[in-house]
Amino acid sequence: MRISILTTIAAAVSATALGAAEIAPTAVSFEDGAVSQSLTGVAGDPANGSEIVGDKGQGNCVACHQVSDLADVPFQGEIGPALDGAGDRWSEAELRGIVANAKIMFEDSMMPSFYKTEGFIRPGNAYTGKAADDTFGPLLSAQQIEDVVAYLSTLKE
Template identity: 40%
Template sequence: MAFTLPCAADQQGLRDYAVVGDAIPTSLTGMPGDATRGRALVLERSSTCILCHSGPFPETKFQGDLAPSLKGAGSRWSEGQLRLRLVDASRLNPTTIMPSYYRVEGLVRVSQAWRGKPILSAEQIEDIVAYLASLRE
């Protein structure tokens, strides 16, 4: 089952995307991301990834343990599945604590500074997808 999610894309500057099953199979930018930039984004505390997740980051202390390890993420999930988890993990698990990094509508616990703005850009989502997809066990 596929459908296009407008997500106020025109008003918010977000790009439209289609959810197919448990994935967004098509790149948000129409191009593949850069895995090197994606790794840097995952390790930035501001992206919040490693606050909850651990992974193959031996140089990084104090990795999270609230969420699954990112080690082997590319073996467990397709690029499309990774993309949906980053864009809006609540579509897969309504009670998840993972932020919706590319959704702005219908969110309730958002600080004033972030209202109406995605946490990550489409390009950043694609960079992180490229990196996570490269993590094979």
């Protein structure tokens, strides 16, 4: 009996792991700018998303947006809309689409495409100021996108 329970648990864990395949940046499906399917199949971590939003070496969202919840992060920007209430203004799918590639929903947006690897005019190597090399990848990983979306979803009016 004990072996069959362990076998069932192992099978469930394997099925979950298989279902949690990461979607590549080139395979993301946008619908009117929104991305309804999780990029990882794993729930985002709002605490990690908060760190990414406020970290000038990762998402650097505060360079353009103000976030009252991150008042301890200095020099917040005023170029983009304040992110306070983002969880009320946009659905999870819309937030995922905006963070992955805002230009699909907002054509004239100055926001960088955080989960894109092709179609650039002059790509750089992340935040290094150098030209892209053979390690060129998205600015944020699929899980980081999910974490940021989870955090932004918590920002209610």
